[in-house]
Amino acid sequence: MTTAWTPDQPIVSIKDVHKSFGPIEVLKGVSLDVRKGEVICIIGPSGSGKSTLLRCINALVPINQGSIKVEGQEVHDPALDKLELRKKVGMVFQSYNLFPHKTALENVMMAPVHVLKRPKEEVEAQARRLIKKVRLEGKEDAYPGELSGGQQQRVAIARSLAMNPDIMLFDEVTAALDPETVKEVLVTIRELAEEGMTCVLVTHEMGFAREIGDHIYFTDRGIIVEHGPPATFFTSASDPRTRAFLSQIL
Amino acid sequence: MEGLWDFLRSLHDAYGINLVHFYDTFERGRLLRGMWTTVQLAATCVLLSVLIGIIGAWLQGSRFKILKAFVQGYIQFFRNTPPLVQMYFFYFALGPQMPRVENEFGIAQPILGSFAWAVISLSFFAGAFNIEIFRSGVEAVQKSTVEAAESLGFNRWQIYRYVVLPLAVRVCLPALNNNLVNLIKTTTQAYAIAVPETLYIASQIWSDRINVFEMMVTLLTFYLILVGIFVWLMTRLERSLRVPGFGQ
Numbered sequence: 025m026t027t028a029w030t031p032d033q034p035i036v037s038i039k040d041v042h043k044s045f046g047p048i049e050v051l052k053g054v055s056l057d058v059r060k061g062e063v064i065c066i067i068g069p070s071g072s073g074k075s076t077l078l079r080c081i082n083a084l085v086p087i088n089q090g091s092i093k094v095e096g097q098e099v100h101d102p103a104l105d106k107l108e109l110r111k112k113v114g115m116v117f118q119s120y121n122l123f124p125h126k127t128a129l130e131n132v133m134m135a136p137v138h139v140l141k142r143p144k145e146e147v148e149a150q151a152r153r154l155i156k157k158v159r160l161e162g163k164e165d166a167y168p169g170e171l172s173g174g175q176q177q178r179v180a181i182a183r184s185l186a187m188n189p190d191i192m193l194f195d196e197v198t199a200a201l202d203p204e205t206v207k208e209v210l211v212t213i214r215e216l217a218e219e220g221m222t223c224v225l226v227t228h229e230m231g232f233a234r235e236i237g238d239h240i241y242f243t244d245r246g247i248i249v250e251h252g253p254p255a256t257f258f259t260s261a262s263d264p265r266t267r268a269f270l271s272q273i274l
Numbered sequence: 275m276e277g278l279w280d281f282l283r284s285l286h287d288a289y290g291i292n293l294v295h296f297y298d299t300f301e302r303g304r305l306l307r308g309m310w311t312t313v314q315l316a317a318t319c320v321l322l323s324v325l326i327g328i329i330g331a332w333l334q335g336s337r338f339k340i341l342k343a344f345v346q347g348y349i350q351f352f353r354n355t356p357p358l359v360q361m362y363f364f365y366f367a368l369g370p371q372m373p374r375v376e377n378e379f380g381i382a383q384p385i386l387g388s389f390a391w392a393v394i395s396l397s398f399f400a401g402a403f404n405i406e407i408f409r410s411g412v413e414a415v416q417k418s419t420v421e422a423a424e425s426l427g428f429n430r431w432q433i434y435r436y437v438v439l440p441l442a443v444r445v446c447l448p449a450l451n452n453n454l455v456n457l458i459k460t461t462t463q464a465y466a467i468a469v470p471e472t473l474y475i476a477s478q479i480w481s482d483r484i485n486v487f488e489m490m491v492t493l494l495t496f497y498l499i500l501v502g503i504f505v506w507l508m509t510r511l512e513r514s515l516r517v518p519g520f521g522q
């Protein structure tokens with residue numbers, strides 16, 4: 025049963041989540057809480073289940089065991105209204121995944137118009153504001169194929185924001201970008217975080233995680249090995265696996 | 275116009291080139307009606323078969339095994355049997371099973387005439403191929419793009435309608451074009467169940483007027499122009515759907 029959620033409770037509450045693909049258990053009992061306005065960074069080696077965890081949060085993949093609650097609503101519930109969940113949770117992917125047959129502006133407008141059935145003029149005004157916000161003024165009518173990776177990723181962020189989500193999930197959104205454009209995207213995410221958006225970021229940008237993260241989680245082979253605020257996490261990690269990972273990457 | 279007809283008539287007298295189906299008002303009238311019937315038949319079948327292709331490809335992505343099996347059975351049946359036999363089957367085997375209705379003169383007549391049966395059989399025939407064509411396009415759409423739509427709250431139908439189908443069409447347009455050209459040419463088969471389309475009328479004219487050669491040339495030219503117009507329209511469609519930086 026869902027009890028009414030209040031903002032003082034975790035906005036995302038993950039408890040002992042297990043997830044297998046066939047015989048392979050990818051998540052082996054993961055628990056973490058995200059509070060409203062918090063920025064959570066998840067780091068860890070490739071294949072440790074970071075993307076899978078994010079995708080479980082907005083029900084793109086089902087879980088085998090445990091519980092994930094978003095604003096008090098159990099995501100694992102078969103009777104879940106997926107639309108309600110996805111209005112609350114925005115997601116940005118490593119490979120941008122824009123709709124290639126739509127312009128930047130149309131990409132941002134699609135979901136509010138077709139999914140939320142909001143009036144077109146109002147959505148267009150909002151979409152133009154969002155494109156300005158991600159610093160892409162003038163690129164409204166460009167197709168994804170005409171934009172750089174960093175520009176596409178910022179359109180993708182604007183597209184998610186157009187649904188007015190309460191939480192944003194970022195899955196290695198800068199991993200496919202060259203160092204110069206990484207900065208543009210990070211600036212956009214930082215602004216969002218500063219405005220109080222709840223963010224869950226999977227990232228390999230340690231410096232960035234350290235700077236904007238309120239809490240850092242380190243995952244390895246389907247479990248959370250260690251977590252803590254950045255100040256202590258990066259300087260005094262206790263687990264040898266964390267230390268090995270950090271020494272490799274820093 | 276009269277001058278042209280007189281000129282064609284003089285060709286007959288001078289060289290024995292018999293273009294009576296142009297200069298004779300009656301023959302010209304029925305030939306034009308035949309051509310118009312062909313255009314209507316082709317247009318209806320093109321639209322219906324594309325619709326069948328779009329819906330069939332959607333059903334093939336369904337979660338229900340029975341639906342998928344049904345679509346698969348439909349495709350196998352219509353792809354692996356001769357289209358002429360299919361048309362005979364619809365007209366001569368299914369036709370008589372249908373209820374009859376009274377027409378304005380009080381005479382009972384079949385609820386569906388030969389034109390309707392030709393539309394049905396040709397649309398189902400071409401539709402089976404169109405499903406496969408659309409499916410190949412659907413399969414070319416990236417999973418990650420679909421996932422992005424899903425995460426934005428699109429439901430399955432909305433994903434198909436707004437994301438998958440528009441992308442699939444762009445991929446499969448050349449193959450679709452081919453199949454529809456074939457369909458247009460196959461409309462001549464309606465001749466076999468006495469639909470008064472171009473070939474049927476032409477054969478009547480050449481039996482009455484003994485101008486087989488001239489009628490054949492006229493027929494071939496007509497289909498050349500008809501298919502040419504269709505291909506031109508499809509090329510325009512293709513161009514209007516072209517997106518910078520996508521495909522090619």
Ligand SMILES: Nc1ncnc2c1ncn2[C@@H]1O[C@H](COP(=O)(O)OP(=O)(O)OP(=O)(O)O)[C@@H](O)[C@H]1O
Nearest residue numbers: 045046050068069070071072073074075076077196
């Ligand atoms: N749909 C799927 N079917 C089968 N196996 C999968 C699927 N998705 C992920 N996996 C497997 O689950 C494991 C964890 O994958 P995941 O993408 O969550 O890792 P990750 O931590 O995000 O790695 P990376 O840093 O490379 O993105 C991998 O071994 C992967 O092969």
Ligand SMILES: [Mg+2]
Nearest residue numbers: 074075076196
């Ligand atoms: Mg990943």
